[in-house]
Each structure stands twice: as C-alpha cells, then as structure tokens.
Amino acid sequence: MINVYESVDANKRRSWLVVAGFTAFVALAAYFISRAWGGPEMFALALIISGVMSFASYYWSDRIVLGISGARPADKKRDFMFYTVAENLCLAAGLPMPKLFVIDDTAMNAFATGRDPAHATICATTGILSTLTRTELEGVIGHELSHVGNYDTRLMSIVTILVGLIILLGDWLLRASFFGGRSRDREEGNTGVIFLILGFAMAILSPVIAQIIQLAISRQREFLADASSVKLTRQPSGLISALKKLGADREPLEAANKATAHLYIVNPLKNRHDAIGWFASLFNTHPPLADRIKILESML
C-alpha cells in the first residue's frame, strides 16, 4: 500500500528532476549552438521569438482551446453532477471554482486549461458525463483540478517556450551555414572546429531530444495528477474504474489536435497513431492506461 501523501511527494520530486534535467539540457544545447555560430545575442533573439509565440498561447490558452473545441458553458441544472462534483472538489482542494464547459461529443474525455487557478477552465464531453457514475466522475474531475492546482498549464508553456528556443537556434545554425558559414571568425584553430562540430550535432539532435523530454514531463505530470486526485477523493477505485471505461472507449475526440492533446485525461488521439512499442511510447503525451491503473491499484 502506498500512502497518498508519499505518492504525491514522490511524483513532485520526480517531476522536478525531469524539469531540472530538461533546463540543463536546453542551456547546454543553446550554449553549444550559439558558440558554434553567433554569440549570446542570437540566444537572446531566439528566446524572445519563442517566448512571444508561446506567451499568447499560454495567456489565452483557455479561450483558444475552447474556441477550437466548440464548447458550451455548463449549467447547474442541466449538468448537475458535473457542476456539483467540481464545486465539492474545489472545496476540498481549496481552489476557486473554475469555469466549466461541456463539449457535445460522444467520445469520453475531459481536460483542464488556464494560466492559473483563478483563470482555470475544466471541460468535459457529454460522452464522459453520461457514462460515468458520480464516484468515477469525482476521480476524473479531481485529476483535472490537480492539473490546475499544480500549475501544469504554466509548466508546459515554459517547457514549450524552451523547446521552441532550441528548435529556432538549431534551425538558424543550419540555415546560416548553408548560406555561407559563420558570421564570426575570431575563433580559429582546434577549439573552434570542435565547437563547430558540437554545435552542428546539437543543432540536428537537440530539437528531437528536447521534444522527447517535453513529452516525458507531460507523462510525469499525468502520474502526479492521478496521485493528487486520490489525495482529494480518497477513492482510488473511482478513478480506476473511470480509466477502465475511458480505455474501453475507442472513439477519437473530433475537437482534439496535437497541440491540445497533453491537456486531456487520456490521449484523445488514440486511434490516429498506431506505432507500437518503446519507440512510440517516447512520443506519447500520456503514460499507458495500464500503468496508471496499476499505480492507482497499489493505493487501494
């Protein structure tokens, strides 16, 4: 039996470890790429461009996602269970009541977004609301509220900015060398050549590595949200049977796309990629349902 507090703490530690490793990797890659080509000014420029692009999606994440998904606001009469479950779990989590939305889709899914708990939005499909019992729905909404309480939207936005930075820097280095080499020639000799080779290697490899780490962070946050959900409801069985029902549902969600996939409780694109095995699992936003259920069962 795993204690809920220990599980939440362990997940937080692991999550920070992954984020710290990611930050170190980005710093290292950026250093080698800018050393091989420009100077710190290239680094600053890439950071600004990547930052501005991602900031909009972070700041207006709720409106953008809701605009894409075509959701309607939930109302207490019509969506009594959804509304009251969210209300009650907010009470337990000490969070302000998020805005609630419903997507008219028979595929079962739910997601949370918004830059902080005060601007949070939780969205559920009519499929999930009509299939799950109240206890199961508590597990799912607890998971979503934990994403809100753990500032996962903020974390993933920062990670996206850093991945964008690496992609831009790598891209620029490769283009610049194509159009006639380095802009600076002060570093000649052996060190210059080594840095140039390292820089090119980094420029080619690091965008992929950065994205793999980004997805690893996303999966780690899913485990954390599961554990935090159990900490709120103290009923792992609810989330377990909800995840089993979600796993049995083979219908992909129309409104989801690659940009919003990491926000959902289960991967909404389940039918759209069919690669098998370890390599495919590197590129998943969500850990496999069987693993999540196994961990939750150890908390029973």
Next chain:
Amino acid sequence: MNLTLILGLVAVGVTLYVVGVYNDLASMRTRIAASIQEIGNQLKRQFELIPNLETSAKAYLKHEKDILKMLADARKMSDPSAKVAELLPKLQVIVESNPQMKGADVIGKLMDELRDTSDKIMYSRRTMIDLSADYNIKLVTFPSRLIANAFGFQTEKGFETAPEETKTPKISI
C-alpha cells in the same frame, strides 16, 4: 569579507526565516479557523435545504397520489357490464390514458441533492483535516518546531468523530 559582515548576513537570514515560519504558522491557524467556519456554513446549507426539498417532494408525491386516486374512483363509478348492450353496436375501443408519473424522477433528484449535500460537508471537513495535518507537521518537524515552541503554537486537534457516528447504519425500506 570580514567576520562582522558574515555574521550580519547570517543574522538577517535567520531573522527572515523565523519571521517567515511565524507568519506561515499564523496564517495556517487562521485558515484552519476559516475551514471550521466553512463546515458550519455547509451544515447550515443542509439544515435549510433538506427540509425544503423534503416538503416539495412530499407535496408532489401527494399530488400524484391524489390524481391516481381520482382516476381509480372515476373508473369504478362507470360500471362497464351494465352498458355493454348499449355500447356493443358502436363497438368502441376505449383507450385509457394515464397521466405521466414523475415520482421516480422527483425521488431521484432528491437523492442527488442529498448525496451532493453530504459530499459538500464531507469535503469541507477534509479541508479542515488536511490543513490541520499540514500545520501539525510544521509543529513537530525541525527546525520549524523550535520557532513554533518559542512562540507557543498549539497542536490543532483536527476533526473528531462521535462514537455513535462510527457505527454502520442499517437500511430499512
């Protein structure tokens, strides 16, 4: 760097830490008090809401029962056998229509509200339990326990269950 400067910096650091822990403990205590008020708030909601819901559900069920009784009486009054001869040539088919019964919906909604209300009270108690636990942990872990002891912070008892509430209720319908 001379010794006085180092000592000065250490003193500033320690003071900031002590002030920080003190403020944490004080605000946690306030939050626990607020969470106890929240439990009261939810109990008050239950106290006001449940009797009202009960009254309206009962009123509806009585209304439905009255309609049923009226229907049954009306059917009893018209004795079919006496009029068979009269009706035979016309050979009419009488379709008996009953008004839609909504009693199950009403009871279902009442049960939803009851579950929601007890959930709300349960979750507000959980907030209080969690906050007290966080606060009590600070009181027993090092180094915050030194500061808590120095300023006389007391352990929060948390939530207590009355012995009769620990028994499993029996359902009789």
